[in-house]
Amino acid sequence: MTTSYDVEPGDAVHPGDPVVVDRYTTGARINHWITAASLVLLAISGLSLFHPKLFFLTALFGGGQNTRAIHPWIGVVLFLGFLGLFIRFWRANLWERTDNVWLARLRDVLGAREENLPEVGKYNAGQKVVFWSMSILIVVLITSGVVIWDQYFSEYTSLEQKRIAVLVHSLAAIVAICVWIVHVYAAIWVRGTIGAMTRGRVTGGWAWRHHRKWLRELVTGKGDRNAGAKPAA
Numbered sequence: 001m002t003t004s005y006d007v008e009p010g011d012a013v014h015p016g017d018p019v020v021v022d023r024y025t026t027g028a029r030i031n032h033w034i035t036a037a038s039l040v041l042l043a044i045s046g047l048s049l050f051h052p053k054l055f056f057l058t059a060l061f062g063g064g065q066n067t068r069a070i071h072p073w074i075g076v077v078l079f080l081g082f083l084g085l086f087i088r089f090w091r092a093n094l095w096e097r098t099d100n101v102w103l104a105r106l107r108d109v110l111g112a113r114e115e116n117l118p119e120v121g122k123y124n125a126g127q128k129v130v131f132w133s134m135s136i137l138i139v140v141l142i143t144s145g146v147v148i149w150d151q152y153f154s155e156y157t158s159l160e161q162k163r164i165a166v167l168v169h170s171l172a173a174i175v176a177i178c179v180w181i182v183h184v185y186a187a188i189w190v191r192g193t194i195g196a197m198t199r200g201r202v203t204g205g206w207a208w209r210h211h212r213k214w215l216r217e218l219v220t221g222k223g224d225r226n227a228g229a230k231p232a233a
């Protein structure tokens, strides 16, 4: 934790400067944005193959055949990218009893009456739901995707299995896109959150208002450091 918005090592810190809290390392941010970019490209290339009306989108990837060849590889990048995020953040997303209370008081969440909510650790219950849903969906997507990746795996699966896999793959993709929209909407809606993933830092006010338990643990050095009470991960 530090006390100036653009403070660098050796810079003077003045009383009255806003408090700034480190939230993500550079490595975590690069990992996140590679994953984010791959999901966007995957959604566009997937949708372009999903419905004839969206086929024009294949032009972005050099035509139909190229899109068909590239789409599964972008899926592999997404899978590996998300695996990196999973390894970094799974502990901080473990469910706690207070998360049930947070969810039960969703009206207060939407009404921004945070004084009625339990103190939140590094992530709130909504973020945890997004995290675990995405974890499951990405495993479903890669597994069903491999079954229909004819270029390399056609001989290992039957036609019947491929038919089921296409259905599962499409449904999982639609749900994943919805979960992604919720994630982005929440990141924009809670002002000051985008900066966490672009600059790696948040204001002390943001941390106090939205993730007070995490801030307390950071300041006091108490709490389970593995459960997210770390300056940056």
Ligand code: HEM
Binding pocket: 023, 032, 035, 036, 037, 039, 040, 082, 085, 089, 093, 123, 127, 128, 131, 134, 180, 183, 184, 187, 193, 194, 195, 196, 197
């Ligand atoms: C492209 C648009 C995206 C934007 C604008 C965005 C924005 C953000 C922001 C601002 C945070 C920090 C939240 C905080 O620290 O409280 C974050 C965290 C995170 N994002 Fe994204 N994100 C995007 C796409 C994605 C995608 C596609 C994935 C995964 C497939 C993803 C996975 C995550 C994860 C795992 C975290 C850590 C939060 C947690 O573990 O619960 N993001 N994102």
